[in-house]
Amino acid sequence: xxxxxxxxxxxxxxxxxxxxxxxxxxxxxxxxxxxxxxxxxxxxxxxxxxxxxxxxxxxxxxxxxxxxxxxxxxxxxxxxxxxxxxxxxxxxxxxxxxxxxxxxxxxxxxxxxxxxxxxxxxxxxxxxxxxxxxxxxxxxxxxxxxxxxxxxxxxxxxxxxxxxxxxxxxxxxxxxxxxxxxxxxxxxxxxxxxxxxxxxxxxxxxxxxxxxxxxxxxxxxxxxxxxxxxxxxxxxxxxxxxxxxxxxxxxxxxxxxxxxxxxxxxxxxxxxxxxxxxxxxxxxxxxxxxxxxxxxxxxxxxxxxxxxxxxxxxxxxxxxxxxxxxxxxxxxxxxxxxxxxxxxxxxxxxxxxxxxxxxx
Amino acid sequence: xxxxxxxxxxxxxxxxxxxxxxxxxxxxxxxxxxxxxxxxxxxxxxxxxxxxxxxxxxxxxxxxxxxxxxxxxxxxxxxxxxxxxxxxxxxxxxxxxxxxxxxxxxxxxxxxxxxxxxxxxxxxxxxxxxxxxxxxxxxxxxxxxxxxxxxxxxxxxxxxxxxxxxxxxxxxxxxxxxxxxxxxxxxxxxxxxxxxxxxxxxxxxxxxxxxxxxxxxxxxxxxxxxxxxxxxxxxxxxxxxxxxxxxxxxxxxxxxxxxxxxxxxxxxxxxxxxxxxxxxxxx
Numbered sequence: 001x002x003x004x005x006x007x008x009x010x011x012x013x014x015x016x017x018x019x020x021x022x023x024x025x026x027x028x029x030x031x032x033x034x035x036x037x038x039x040x041x042x043x044x045x046x047x048x049x050x051x052x053x054x055x056x057x058x059x060x061x062x063x064x065x066x067x068x069x070x071x072x073x074x075x076x077x078x079x080x081x082x083x084x085x086x087x088x089x090x091x092x093x094x095x096x097x098x099x100x101x102x103x104x105x106x107x108x109x110x111x112x113x114x115x116x117x118x119x120x121x122x123x124x125x126x127x128x129x130x131x132x133x134x135x136x137x138x139x140x141x142x143x144x145x146x147x148x149x150x151x152x153x154x155x156x157x158x159x160x161x162x163x164x165x166x167x168x169x170x171x172x173x174x175x176x177x178x179x180x181x182x183x184x185x186x187x188x189x190x191x192x193x194x195x196x197x198x199x200x201x202x203x204x205x206x207x208x209x210x211x212x213x214x215x216x217x218x219x220x221x222x223x224x225x226x227x228x229x230x231x232x233x234x235x236x237x238x239x240x241x242x243x244x245x246x247x248x249x250x251x252x253x254x255x256x257x258x259x260x261x262x263x264x265x266x267x268x269x270x271x272x273x274x275x276x277x278x279x280x281x282x283x284x285x286x287x288x289x290x291x292x293x294x295x296x297x298x299x300x301x302x303x304x305x306x307x308x309x310x311x312x313x314x315x316x317x318x319x320x321x322x323x324x325x326x327x328x329x330x331x332x333x334x335x336x337x338x339x340x341x342x343x344x345x346x347x348x349x350x351x352x353x354x355x356x357x358x359x360x
Numbered sequence: 361x362x363x364x365x366x367x368x369x370x371x372x373x374x375x376x377x378x379x380x381x382x383x384x385x386x387x388x389x390x391x392x393x394x395x396x397x398x399x400x401x402x403x404x405x406x407x408x409x410x411x412x413x414x415x416x417x418x419x420x421x422x423x424x425x426x427x428x429x430x431x432x433x434x435x436x437x438x439x440x441x442x443x444x445x446x447x448x449x450x451x452x453x454x455x456x457x458x459x460x461x462x463x464x465x466x467x468x469x470x471x472x473x474x475x476x477x478x479x480x481x482x483x484x485x486x487x488x489x490x491x492x493x494x495x496x497x498x499x500x501x502x503x504x505x506x507x508x509x510x511x512x513x514x515x516x517x518x519x520x521x522x523x524x525x526x527x528x529x530x531x532x533x534x535x536x537x538x539x540x541x542x543x544x545x546x547x548x549x550x551x552x553x554x555x556x557x558x559x560x561x562x563x564x565x566x567x568x569x570x571x572x573x574x575x576x577x578x579x580x581x582x583x584x585x586x587x588x589x590x591x592x593x594x595x596x597x598x599x600x601x602x603x604x605x606x607x608x609x610x611x612x613x614x615x616x617x618x619x620x621x622x623x624x625x626x627x628x629x630x631x632x633x634x635x636x637x638x639x640x641x642x643x
Contacts, residue, residue, distance in 0.1 A: 053460050060459045062537055067465065070450040073506030074472065081483035082475045088483070095486065140380060143373050154633075159381050161633065165625045166388070167566040169584045170614045173591055174387040177394075177607060185390055188406040219383050251369065280478050283569060287588075301478055308482045309573060320482050327479040334476050 093321035105325035141229035206296035395611035417612035428586030439504035447508035451515035
């Protein structure tokens with residue numbers, strides 16, 4: 001569930017904090033202390049080893065007992081649901097009965113016009129929400145990093161953290177207010193400056209709804225990407241900048257040729273997390289438009305939610321088998337994206353070290 | 361000469377940053393401004409601050425928001441320590457001991473990171489409903505306590521850096537597991553635990569999707585879910601516009617709803633700032 005970090009909206013990319021990424025990275029770390037056995041013991045027979053193993057387990061029973069609560073929770077709330085979801089995707093589960101129906105759910109998915117349309121929406125949303133919410137914090141981090149006063153730097157960091165603290169739902173409702181076609185801030189402001197003839201319906205108009213959703217979160221600076229980029233910039237050794245100054249490198253050159261290459265791994269992480277977050281995230285759309293008007297802002301995640309619970313649990317639809325199938329497919333998509341990113345990272349990681357860039 | 365150019369660009373840079381801050385904060389400023397408006401004031405002056413200030417808006421939402429606040433405090437107050445307690449326990453075991461199956465068990469935790477929240481959502485709701493826990497506090501507390509895998513990773517990494525000699529000495533003095541854990545390891549983990557506590561408190565406090573699915577009854581509503589109900593109550597109907605949305609009251613609700621976390625932030629600013637950055641740098 002999403003409470004590992006649990007921040008909604010455009011910050012949903014931070015759900016499951018490391019996602020696949022973390023899994024891959026952690027898996028590449030050296031093994032967590034596999035104990036070696038002395039050659040003498042290794043030479044003994046298999047039966048001896050098994051008995052010895054059991055004895056050790058019995059001796060150290062306390063450790064397993066201490067681990068039990070964690071693993072009971074993990075089994076109950078993560079493994080069991082995940083495996084169930086994968087299984088139920090092949091059934092017509094509705095909460096009461098579950099008959100095996102093979103690939104019928106997946107066939108239905110291909111013919112589900114709402115779902116297909118939602119995929120197109122999701123693609124457009126993801127493109128936009130991967131570029132700008134990553135690019136702008138990067139630029140902002142750069143600007144803050146080069147402030148001469150450290151106190152001012154800290155002040156900006158605090159200022160850009162405060163909006164992260166406010167409940168995401170409040171921020172979303174504020175955006176809903178901004179977009180209100182009658183009395184909302186944007187349209188009122190347009191009237192104020194004499195552009196009153198432009199009164200778009202924003203979230204209520206199927207032509208503008210999707211684009212309105214894209215812009216939610218503007219200017220995207222307050223958030224984890226900004227903090228990460230800033231921290232990464234601060235981690236660049238002083239000598240590199242000294243050398244650059246000596247060579248007479250201008251600010252823009254320095255940004256493009258030095259800082260961005262050194263931040264490549266962070267940028268990639270943020271990009272993939274933004275992508276995954278955009279694919280999985282639905283809270284903003286749920287609150288702002290509920291997928292409407294019509295299906296203008298539907299995304300696969302919302303289709304899944306609606307098939308299972310009706311919008312936000314308000315009505316009972318109970319097509320849980322179908323919803324699980326959608327979830328399974330999305331799982332594969334996210335897995336694919338992460339593997340793609342991971343392989344890119346590995347490739348770049350090799351180049352980076354050969355060029356002698358400072359280790360991250 | 362690049363130094364000169366840098367200095368010349370400083371005012372431009374400062375201006376851009378100031379604008380970014382302003383744009384980021386403006387919706388919240390407007391929230392405060394509107395929260396004091398009566399419906400009439402809002403109708404004629406939707407943007408500018410107006411006097412007199414209408415405290416009734418706050419009075420109208422105070423009772424439910426207070427209830428939501430208490431609900432959220434209860435859930436958070438039990439979940440966060442519970443989760444961190446279990447996480448530290450498991451981290452202690454993984455970090456300082458060897459035992460059969462250790463690698464398998466730990467890897468099974470790493471594997472969890474691969475599971476997107478969306479996949480498990482439907483079955484998780486089903487499990488909670490089947491256990492008869494829907495619309496109870498436990499529907500929230502138990503899953504939140506179970507969600508401490510990330511904390512295990514962070515704590516384990518930290519605890520494994522503690523010197524073994526310290527543990528040796530304590531064992532020689534006859535310390536058992538509990539003492540080693542509670543009196544030796546935990547005190548040293550306090551900085552890491554505070555950071556995790558702050559992050560987890562925020563995550564639980566602001567969570568919306570899970571509570572709205574399993575515990576949206578008035579008695580158990582958390583703040584985030586509660587604010588949705590406040591909105592629905594004062595929005596007026598959108599179809600046919602029977603009543604105009606009463607933004608004054610809604611904004612008052614949002615403001616009250618945000619206050620607790622803002623206060624927490626004000627008090628815990630230093631550890632929070634440190635924690636927010638370090639948590640992110642873990643990548």
